[in-house]
Amino acid sequence: MPDLMHTPLHDLHTALGARMVPFAGYEMPVQYPLGVMKEHTHTREKAGLFDVSHMGQVIVGGANFETAARALETLIPVDILGLAENRQRYGLFTDESGGITDDLMLANRGDHIFIVVNAARKAADIAHMQANLSGVTVTEVADRALLALQGPASEGVLGTFDAKAAQMRFMDVATLSLAGAECWVSRSGYTGEDGYEISVPADQAEMLARALLAHAEVEPIGLGARDSLRLEAGLCLYGHDMDTDTTPTEAALAWAIQKVRRTGGARAGGFPGAGVILKELEDGASRKRVGLLPEGRAPMREGVPLFASAQDGTPIGKITSGGFGPTVGSPVAMGYVTADHATKGTTVFGELRGKRLPLTVTPLPFIPANFKR
Amino acid sequence: MKFTEEHEWLRREDDVVIVGITEHATAQLGDIVFVELPDVGTVVAKDDEIVVIESVKAASDILAPIDGEVVEVNEALADNPALANEDATGAGWFFKIKPSDPAQMDAYMDDAAYKALIA
Numbered sequence: 065m066p067d068l069m070h071t072p073l074h075d076l077h078t079a080l081g082a083r084m085v086p087f088a089g090y091e092m093p094v095q096y097p098l099g100v101m102k103e104h105t106h107t108r109e110k111a112g113l114f115d116v117s118h119m120g121q122v123i124v125g126g127a128n129f130e131t132a133a134r135a136l137e138t139l140i141p142v143d144i145l146g147l148a149e150n151r152q153r154y155g156l157f158t159d160e161s162g163g164i165t166d167d168l169m170l171a172n173r174g175d176h177i178f179i180v181v182n183a184a185r186k187a188a189d190i191a192h193m194q195a196n197l198s199g200v201t202v203t204e205v206a207d208r209a210l211l212a213l214q215g216p217a218s219e220g221v222l223g224t225f226d227a228k229a230a231q232m233r234f235m236d237v238a239t240l241s242l243a244g245a246e247c248w249v250s251r252s253g254y255t256g257e258d259g260y261e262i263s264v265p266a267d268q269a270e271m272l273a274r275a276l277l278a279h280a281e282v283e284p285i286g287l288g289a290r291d292s293l294r295l296e297a298g299l300c301l302y303g304h305d306m307d308t309d310t311t312p313t314e315a316a317l318a319w320a321i322q323k324v325r326r327t328g329g330a331r332a333g334g335f336p337g338a339g340v341i342l343k344e345l346e347d348g349a350s351r352k353r354v355g356l357l358p359e360g361r362a363p364m365r366e367g368v369p370l371f372a373s374a375q376d377g378t379p380i381g382k383i384t385s386g387g388f389g390p391t392v393g394s395p396v397a398m399g400y401v402t403a404d405h406a407t408k409g410t411t412v413f414g415e416l417r418g419k420r421l422p423l424t425v426t427p428l429p430f431i432p433a434n435f436k437r
Numbered sequence: 438m439k440f441t442e443e444h445e446w447l448r449r450e451d452d453v454v455i456v457g458i459t460e461h462a463t464a465q466l467g468d469i470v471f472v473e474l475p476d477v478g479t480v481v482a483k484d485d486e487i488v489v490i491e492s493v494k495a496a497s498d499i500l501a502p503i504d505g506e507v508v509e510v511n512e513a514l515a516d517n518p519a520l521a522n523e524d525a526t527g528a529g530w531f532f533k534i535k536p537s538d539p540a541q542m543d544a545y546m547d548d549a550a551y552k553a554l555i556a
Contacts, residue, residue, distance in 0.1 A: 095467065099467060099468055099493075100467055100468055100493040100494070101467075101468035101470075101493060288467075288493060288494065292493065361470075361471050361515070361518075362471050362473065362489075362491065363470060363471055363491050363496075365496075387493065388470035388471070388491070388493055390493075395470075395471070417489065
């Protein structure tokens with residue numbers, strides 16, 4: 065495929081028989097010979113290895129952690145200064161109208177902050193930070209791959225490489241030596257399962273991936289199952305479940321904004337769109353992202369319009385992600401509905417092939433999270 | 438057995454024609470998670486969209502390969518769509534159609550021609 069970038073694991077994907085597709089400017093594996101359904105189930109039951117090297121890895125450095133944290137808090141409405149050393153936290157970049165320009169993970173790695181952003185947004189995010197942050201350096205880490213090892217067997221597998229991996233708790237970060245490679249590891253992921261994300265030098269990535277895959281519990285998993293896993297886990301996909309037209313409160317991500325950044329907090333506001341975002345945190349939003357369970361067997365995908373009634377009326381929202389949930393055993397979806405239809409148990413109707421089919425507003429996640437807290 | 442360019446197979450059984458999709462098609466689609474079948478008694482014309490199948494990847498339509506009346510549908514497939522992946526030309530059949538013009542079958546490919554198409 066011309067003009068598409070390759071990750072350091074491209075040759076391995078090909079050797080493993082992956083079906084490659086274009087994604088965010090990269091040629092990425094959508095599935096391996098196991099197939100999406102079995103890859104999904106394998107990750108929930110054992111462990112799956114994902115190549116997420118297309119994502120952006122960025123270091124924000126300054127005189128010390130506090131300098132970098134204070135700078136980033138001008139762009140991100142979360143408590144970064146209060147993040148303990150070797151801990152990670154979810155965050156958002158917002159714009160002046162209160163919309164979300166990307167979501168990200170932030171880690172306090174002692175003297176700097178390590179950030180992981182979405183592939184499709186990394187160039188924009190880096191430019192945004194470089195243009196708006198002063199007194200800090202913003203450096204893309206282009207010489208590292210990023211792997212995710214996800215599923216209940218992950219701890220046992222990674223523990224054979226470095227026993228310290230097993231001692232980490234959910235959202236801890238650590239530098240571990242894995243098969244001789246210096247890796248920046250976090251205990252986190254995008255599947256709702258226990259697991260790790262592993263930043264590894266690009267020239268050692270294939271070696272480490274092969275060593276992980278040598279464990280009988282570990283199978284390679286493509287983007288297809290990554291999507292159904294994160295959907296069952298109720299996790300947002302940027303550009304689909306949130307974007308510049310959705311605010312944190314609308315996206316049901318208010319939990320990510322700690323008290324200290326809210327009205328009355330010691331470092332309230334001071335980020336783009338604070339006026340809109342802080343007001344909505346107090347008053348609520350007119351629409352909200354919710355989980356939706358189609359009552360029938362037909363999957364309802366992104367773009368399906370939602371109605372309050374089976375017969376008439378104007379749309380009250382739309383589905384932003386949807387498909388079949390292999391672990392749930394039925395279709396699952398998420399989308400936006402007006403606040404008066406966002407209560408759990410509410411029935412709404414999706415229009416599919418000319419028919420209005422019922423869905424039930426359902427708390428997220430669809431499956432209980434399996435984190436090592 | 439005959440084959441269409443849309444990767445359906447047709448097999449005559451007495452005075453009806455059984456229709457399904459080929460193994461090649463199910464392999465391309467990936468895991469099938471939903472099949473919406475027509476009502477028995479529906480009178481269809483060739484190329485009518487009469488079945489919707491959803492795989493883990495996307496929705497696609499199955500066209501009526503010939504004119505006729507749908508006389509039976511595979512209810513087992515509605516409950517267990519994976520049958521289409523597991524046994525595409527057997528237990529994973531979609532519907533039976535009573536043709537109004539059995540000669541329409543003759544236009545379709547035989548086994549050798551279909552194998553050449555997907556090679």
